[in-house]
Amino acid sequence: MGILEVKNVGKRFGGLQALGDVNLSVAERTVHAIIGPNGAGKSTLLNCLVGKLIPDTGSVMFDGQSVLGRRPHEINQMGISRVFQTPEIFGDLSVLENMMIPCFAKRDGAFELNAISSVMSQKDVVERARHMLDEMNMADKQGMHASSLSRGDKRRLEIGMCLSQEPRLLLLDEPTAGMARADTNNTIDLLKQISEERDITIAIIEHDMHVVFSLAERITVLAQGTPLVEDTPDNIKGHPKVREAYLGETQTAA
Amino acid sequence: MDAILLQILNGLDKGSAYALIALGLTLIFGTLGVVNFAHGALFMIGAFCAVTLSRILTLSHTVIDETQKDFLGNPLKVEVPYIYDIFGQTTGDAIIDWAVPLSILFAIPVMVGIGFAMERGLIKHFYKRPHADQILVTFGLAIVLQEIIKYFYGANPIPTPAPDAFRGSFDFGAMLGFDPNTIIYPYWRLVYFAFAAVIIGAVFAFLQFTTFGMVVRAGMADRETVGLLGINIDKRFTIMFGIAAAVAGLAGVMYTPINSPNYHMGMDFLVLSFVVVVVGGMGSLSGAVLAGFLLGILESFASMAIVLETLPGINQIIIYLVAIIILLTRPRGLMGRKGVMEE
Amino acid sequence: MFGLTKRDTTLLLVVAVLTIFAPFILNPFPEGSAMAQFNAGYPDLMQRLVIFGIFAIGFNILFGLTGYLSFGHAAFLGVGSYAAIWMMKLLTMNVIPAIMISVLVAGLFSLLVGWISLRRSGIYFSILTLAFAQMSYSLAYSVLTPITGGETGLQPKVNDPRILDAALTEGQNPRANLFGLEMGTSYEMAVGGWIFTFNAGYYIAAIVMLLAFYLSIRIFRSPFGMMLRAVKSNQQRLNYTGLNAKPYTLAAFVISGMYAGLAGGLLVAMDTQVGAERMFWTASGEVVLMTILGGAGTLIGPVLGAGFIKYMENIVSKINKTVLEQWFAFMPDGIEDFFITIVYPFVGKGWHLTLGLLFMMVVIFLPGGLVQGGQKVAGLFKRKKPVDDKPDGKTTPAE
Secondary structure (H helix, E strand, O other): OEEEEEEEEEEEEEEEEEEEEEEEEEOOOOOOEEOOOOOOHHHHHHHHHHOOOOOOOEEEEEEEEEEOOOOHHHHHHEEEEEOOOOOOOOOOOOOHHHHHHHHHHHHHHHOOOOOOOOHHHHHHHHHHHHHHHHHOHHHHHHOOOOOOOOOHHHHHHHHHHHHOOOOOOOEEEEOOOOOHHHHHHHHHOOOOOHHOOOEEEEEOOOOOOOHHHHHHEEEOOOOOOOOEEEEEEHHHHOOOHHHHHHHHHHHHHO | HHHHHHHHHHHHHHHHHHHHHHOOOOOHHHHOOOOOOHHHHHHHHHHHHHHHHHHHOOOEEEEEEEEEEEOOOOOEEEEEEEEHHHHHHHHHHHHHHOOOHHHHHHHHHHHHHHHHHHHHOHHHHOOOOOOHHHHHHHHHHHHHHHHHHHHHHOOOOOOOOOOOOHHOOOEHHHOOOOOOOOEEEEEEHHHHHHHHHHHHHHHHHHHHOHHHHHHHHHHHHHHHHHHHHHOOOOHHHHHHHHHHHHHHHHHHHHHOOOOOOOOOOOHHHHHHHHHHHHOOOOOOOHHHHHHHHHHHHHHHHHHOHHHHHOOHHHHHHHHHHHHHHHHHHOOOOOOOOOOOOOO | OOOHHHHHHHHHHHHHHHHHHHHHOOOOOOOOOOOHOOOOHHHHHHHHEEEEEEHHHHHHHHHHHOOOOOOOOOHHHHHHHHHHHHHHHHHEHHHHHHHHHHHHHHHHHHHHHHHHHHHOOHHHHHHHHHHHHHHHHHHHOOOOOOHHOOOEEEOOOOOOOOOOOOOOOOOOOOEEEOOOOOOEEEEEEEOOEEEEEEEHHHHHHHHHHHHHHHHHHHHHHHHOOOOHHHHOOOOHHHOOOOOOOOHHHHHHHHHHHHHHHHHHHHHHHHOOEEEEHHOOOHHHHHHHHHHHHHOOOOHHHHHHHHHHHHHHHHHHOOOOOOHHHHHHOOOOOHHHHHHHHHHHHHHHHHHHHHHHHHHHHHHHHOOOOHHHHHHHHHHHOOOOOOOOOOOOOOOOOOO
């Protein structure tokens, strides 16, 4: 029994069957990659997991509880954090404040009317946010406007914000899209380190095969809204169906 | 039965005005992504185009009429419109009488010009600014336009009558076999409704059957993709703004005989037209038109004496109430598409 | 001090000093001089300056922090006013219950309006709040006439019940007071050619304003305030961080509604009458303008904006043709007439035209308002020094 169990999930947009009949089981404390060509339904699947979309059929269970019908913040509070394709951070706030917000969410829940005491008087939260920035090697940037960070740093910050909530499942949506090689490698190292050091499950949607094969322990290949195969990276590499559906395409595209 | 029919008819003229303004608002919102708080002002300016033209037509010079004497026995001074000098008295009178319909010809170039100037001069610079800024700058513009009109035309409503031929009423009831005089409907309101129907039909036909309209519709659906095709969408959007301004202006021109124009009529209509757009569904042209007529008719039903006896004042707030109920039950409005203004 | 950082304490003290000495500051011209008509140090205007300051401070908590642009806040001001006047009719002419009930009623009403309007965001939200305000205005004018007095409005009458007050004797008028201290009480001080007026009502309103300002600083610096800024910055991230944006925005909406109610109650306390026009959309637009003109999202901005607009309104409305003729008298006749013709539409009754233009100018050229403008100017002078990339002070919580 995996920490995330997706059973018979289907989603239709008008005439388009975005997801056919998806079954997926993500085992606890693994790195599981979901790959597939454009339009395979990867993003739709991810959106169904975090409450942005509600599937037409099937069930999504996280740690034995259904996530369906719950709103994004409720699903997050259950222990699922999401990293977006383009880093979603609070651009108008300072880096430290960015890190403090998930710490408040962890401590106080989805809503707390804490309108009189000063932010800086919340020592535990400040402490924790500083500690997380330290871990992300961003302590020197805590006073900066988040929007003025480099792309790689924005990504680090976003991942750090997710980790500060101590989620049990971290969902990453093409975390290296549009990154330079050096930044990509840094991100890979960071994610490797996270999965080794923490009690965490990582599910990652990725286009970049280099990233996928450096990180994943299991890979699910989606094509046209249904899982084609699920196996270890080594077996996936040689799989003829996958070559046909996916790898061939990227090789010619590259 | 006859009472119901009468209320439907009564709702049509206000509904037409709502529909025309909401149509323009939706066109501008759908194409440019801008909420135009100055759209009501365009309606108002249209109405004052009619006032202006009728003033121009009646510009007069003083002539001494030897045939008439005033009470002191001196020759009477009479004002003679210049237009008599050009066309003679009979034709001149007819032209003055038809000032409102003639204003359509006058208003189209004026409104399109104002629309172009607004889009190129102001709105264009706000495409990339937050919606709040767009709202605020057009709101400021609305105040300015309104105050300019007030400065030149004063604060009081200016009666602008319909041509004599349409001044009477039409006994609908007699025609449909009810008792005479149960359903009496002023001719001009019929004209207004027909006019609105023609304009709405023309706008839809234009969008449906011309290449220009096709591109605009595609742009409303997905602006980025159309932009990628290398089509100069901006230029077309400027023209759409001109068209929307003209539609609002014409709605104003023809409304003058129904309600004497004053400088704040635009804002009065704008608030309700926004509600119409919300009820119809943001970004849906047919929704705007449908909701316009629907709310116009509802308002007229709410003004019936029998309704007012049980629910006093309901006519003042019915539109808002409906809007709130629609919003609570169908957040996207009657015909709103998914994904428009969701976040 | 007061649980504030040094910087915020300084700001609070500056505002406190300005309000306390307003009767001097706003009366720069000696009595009887040609410019004396531009003095603003009389009680009625000073009261409005601080009361609209409160209104704008509250509006800024919603608009400045969350970015939700409400176009219907005048409705809460109006509702607060009506509630206050009813307290004065039924209970007592003491302003305390009136002000308390106005805050409470406006809070409840804004809870209802906010709960519905906040189902949508962006433009939809603005339109909905506008529709609600217009509905309230129409209701106050028509159906609710028994409660609102319709077109004539409401004011305390001699024969109102007022169960807590002693009955008024013949010829006595009900006057708003604070435990006997009447709002209209003034002390005039003559210094040389100047006359300075110290008015009880003004100082009571000013103290309330300072408290309201202090509270807004606390809100700005609190975790709640930070969440509101996060709503404005990236609502999606906030939701995916396990935080529910809706109760945060609703709380901000209600707080700003209560500020508006407070302002409405104070308006009644100072001038015991109310009419529906107080809720008209132009009044809602005015508070938006005050907030942006000063600088939305900054602490001091709304206070500056409210002061500036109300002061300008007073000055500009007073300028008439005679005044213009005096001003341009030094010019040759033809040019003088030309200038008078140009300027005349913008002054006197043309104040709204000036206001509209000001509105556009601020949005187009100075979206950050006066505060940002001031920072820019200050930046020009600092340019010569080495540039330190210390981030913008207002978004970084100072320690």
